[in-house]
Amino acid sequence: xxxxxxxxxxxxxxxxxxxxxxxxxxxxxxxxxxxxxxxxxxxxxxxxxxxxxxxxxxxxxxxxxxxxxxxxxxxxxxxxxxxxxxxxxxxxxxxxxxxxxxxxxxxxxxxxxxxxxxxxxxxxxxxxxxxxxxxxxxxxxxxxxxxxxxxxxxxxxxxxxxxxxxxxxxxxxxxxxxxxxxxxxxxxxxxxxxxxxxxxxxxxxxxxxxxxxxxxxxxxxxxxxxxxxxxxxxxxxxxxxxxxxxxxxxxxxxxxxxxxxxxxxxxxxxxxxxxxxxxxxxxxxxxxxxxxxxxxxxxxxxxxxxxxxxxxxxxxxxxxxxxxxxxxxxxxxxxxxxxxxxxxxxxxxxxxxxxxxxxxxxxxxxxxxxxxxxxxxxxxxxxxxxxxxxxxxxxxxxxxxxxxxxxxxxxxxxxxxxxxxxxxxxxxxxxxxxxxxxxxxxxxxxxxxxxxxxxxxxxxxxxxxxxxxxxxxxxxxxxxxxxxxxxxxxxxxxxxxxxxxxxxxxxxxxxxxxxxxxxxxxxxxx
Numbered sequence: 001x002x003x004x005x006x007x008x009x010x011x012x013x014x015x016x017x018x019x020x021x022x023x024x025x026x027x028x029x030x031x032x033x034x035x036x037x038x039x040x041x042x043x044x045x046x047x048x049x050x051x052x053x054x055x056x057x058x059x060x061x062x063x064x065x066x067x068x069x070x071x072x073x074x075x076x077x078x079x080x081x082x083x084x085x086x087x088x089x090x091x092x093x094x095x096x097x098x099x100x101x102x103x104x105x106x107x108x109x110x111x112x113x114x115x116x117x118x119x120x121x122x123x124x125x126x127x128x129x130x131x132x133x134x135x136x137x138x139x140x141x142x143x144x145x146x147x148x149x150x151x152x153x154x155x156x157x158x159x160x161x162x163x164x165x166x167x168x169x170x171x172x173x174x175x176x177x178x179x180x181x182x183x184x185x186x187x188x189x190x191x192x193x194x195x196x197x198x199x200x201x202x203x204x205x206x207x208x209x210x211x212x213x214x215x216x217x218x219x220x221x222x223x224x225x226x227x228x229x230x231x232x233x234x235x236x237x238x239x240x241x242x243x244x245x246x247x248x249x250x251x252x253x254x255x256x257x258x259x260x261x262x263x264x265x266x267x268x269x270x271x272x273x274x275x276x277x278x279x280x281x282x283x284x285x286x287x288x289x290x291x292x293x294x295x296x297x298x299x300x301x302x303x304x305x306x307x308x309x310x311x312x313x314x315x316x317x318x319x320x321x322x323x324x325x326x327x328x329x330x331x332x333x334x335x336x337x338x339x340x341x342x343x344x345x346x347x348x349x350x351x352x353x354x355x356x357x358x359x360x361x362x363x364x365x366x367x368x369x370x371x372x373x374x375x376x377x378x379x380x381x382x383x384x385x386x387x388x389x390x391x392x393x394x395x396x397x398x399x400x401x402x403x404x405x406x407x408x409x410x411x412x413x414x415x416x417x418x419x420x421x422x423x424x425x426x427x428x429x430x431x432x433x434x435x436x437x438x439x440x441x442x443x444x445x446x447x448x449x450x451x452x453x454x455x456x457x458x459x460x461x462x463x464x465x466x467x468x469x470x471x472x473x474x475x476x477x478x479x480x481x482x483x484x485x486x487x488x489x490x491x492x493x494x495x496x497x498x499x500x501x502x503x504x505x506x507x508x509x510x511x512x513x514x515x516x517x518x519x520x521x522x523x524x525x526x
Contacts, residue, residue: 003236004212005193005222006229006442009139009174015192019221028095030215031062035069035099037213038166038189042070042131043077045187050078055129055161057152059136059170060087065096066166067135068103075108079131083110084122086136086148116148126155131162134183138167139195145171145180157184167191168198169206176200176408184208192217194231199430199442201406229410229440232433234516236441237479241517242469250282254468257330258461259287259308259315259323260337266296268338268364268457271502273303275461276334279483279509281468284461285330287323289315289340314340320348324355331468332359336366337457346373353379359467359476360385363460364393371396381421382436384473386463388425388456414440423473425463427456431481435474443478445485449497450505458502459484462509487512 007015019025046052056071058064068083075081083103089112092100104110113119126132134156136149145153153170156163164187168174171182174195186208190198194212197203212231230236244253256276261269269286276284285304288296293307306326308319327333333356341349346369353360353376360383362370367389370376374397387397391409395402398412405412410432417424417434426432429448433441462484466476487508491500 004231004233005227006196006199006231006440007174007193007227008196011225011227012139012174012193012195014225015217015221018224019217022224023218023220025216025218027062028098030217031065031095031099032069033215034167034191034213035066036073037191037215038066038070038133038164039073039077041187041189041211041213042074042164052079052130053128054079054081054131054133055125056081056083056133057136057156058083058085058087059149060091060096061137061140062094062096063135063138063140063166063170064092065094065099066138067133068096068099068108070133070135070166071108072099072103072106075103075106081108082125083108084119084125084152085110085112086114086119086152088112088114113148116151119148119151123155126159126161129159129161131164132156132159133164133166134170134185135166136170136183138170139174139197141170141179142173142177143179150180153183154181157181162186163208164189165207168195172197172200172202172206176203178202182206187211189213191215193227194442196229196410199410204429228438229442232441232443232445232478232482237475237482237516240470240475240479241513244280244517253280253282254331254465255283255285255329256281256332256334256461256464256468257285257287257327258334258464260334260339260457260460261286261292261296262289262313262338262340263291263295265338266292267454269296270300271454271457271506272334272337272461272464273300275458275506275509276464277302278506279462279465279513281465285326287326289313289319310340311344314342314344315348316344317348320345320352324352327352327356327358330358332361332464334361334363334460334464336363337460339365341365341369343369343372345369346376349376350379353383356383358384359473361388361460361463361467362386363388363456367393368396377420377422384423384467386423386425386467386473386477388427388460388463390427390456394426410440410442414438423477425459425477425481427459427481431485433474433477433481439474441474441478443481443485445482446488447485447492447497447500449492449500450485450488452501454502455484455488455505458505483509483512483516486516
């Protein structure tokens with residue numbers, strides 16, 4: 001499984017059900033593969049240091065069964081393992097019961113606690129553990145967290161042990177539902193696909209590093225369930241970039257028109273234009289409002305520039321009419337960063353959007369105006385258009401608060417994209433990329449050092465180039481956020497996160513693209 005799918009609870013259940021009931025793959029085989037994968041990830045991280053006290057917290061269901069498999073494999077490798085079973089062994093059923101018996105038959109130690117009175121004498125297990133493994137509920141809990149399990153989770157969270165969650169931290173469902181106070185994992189090994197809950201606000205806090213383990217679910221099962229959500233990694237984009245033939249010339253690598261900037265925000269135009277050029281465009285033209293043109297045009301070096309007329313400093317009908325003419329001979333249009341737009345721009349934008357035939361990237365001021373005038377979305381339906389809001393801009397587009405957006409980012413993005421027929425990038429930690437047909441990518445590159453002025457301008461310019469070269473806006477959008485974040489990671493590795501600027505990211509776009517072109521980039525943590 002090279003591609004990393006992203007599922008909700010129902011999709012994951014459908015994958016398991018089809019694999020077991022329709023394809024005949026025994027659940028016991030999947031449980032063995034799942035538990036062994038957790039043990040292997042842990043052992044790899046220990047790098048040979050096997051002098052460990054391991055406490056496995058096992059619940060009554062299949063997640064507990066996974067935990068017994070983990071315990072057996074770790075014990076066989078020489079670690080000191082104890083399982084605290086939070087259920088009467090006689091109530092275990094099916095594969096979980098079989099793996100409980102197998103662990104005990106191999107000499108495994110099991111302590112049982114079905115009440116707080118029985119659990120409290122086991123306090124020493126928590127205090128002495130160097131590794132605590134959560135196999136209580138996984139994705140299976142809904143509603144109220146039981147008292148006994150919450151007591152154990154709280155003790156684990158307060159300990160100094162390394163904490164590993166099996167499939168999902170107990171208290172956080174695969175859909176992102178929170179029950180009680182979830183297990184705070186340093187590492188989550190999840191099975192078959194990443195889960196939506198991993199990328200929820202609580203998931204960001206309590207999943208730690210996420211490893212998606214291939215447990216042998218058949219390809220036919222993934223095809224049957226028709227999964228359209230993906231997690232970005234190098235395999236997803238390995239074949240996306242077009243080649244740059246040795247006989248190539250600037251005319252075949254795309255001509256990007258960047259319309260951005262205003263007095264006081266001249267950097268937006270320069271950054272977006274430089275990003276477009278540095279990411280491989282053959283030609284880049286800046287459309288500059290007339291008040292900005294004399295300030296920038298003389299020092300643009302490789303960038304070309306055209307003057308756009310304004311009225312009272314605002315880009316209105318005349319300038320937007322000229323812009324439509326200019327865009328006709330370009331391969332992509334970037335519109336919005338730092339641009340002087342207001343209500344007087346709406347009529348001209350409606351005309352532009354109705355007749356524009358090249359890919360369009362909308363950012364910043366263009367998005368804020370669209371939030372006030374949602375009729376601007378109507379002529380964009382079905383066109384190769386990418387909206388690139390940050391959470392505040394997206395909240396304005398939806399008429400919600402930023403916290404409401406962050407609480408359900410992925411589903412809100414998918415709904416907006418489908419409803420309006422546009423491609424959407426919700427920027428931020430783990431940026432979300434959605435297509436109107438339901439395809440979704442969650443990004444895994446980038447770092448907090450990129451939370452600084454101008455980063456969105458850089459992304460817009462990069463997207464302009466990719467849209468000028470690729471026929472699928474969704475592929476361009478997904479690749480764009482991946483490369484943008486990766487260039488930011490390269491800058492942070494060299495300069496430290498606090499020192500990263502937008503210009504530093506521009507300087508590393510070429511390197512990120514070159515290595516991606518040859519398939520040599522390292523995997524990122526998910």
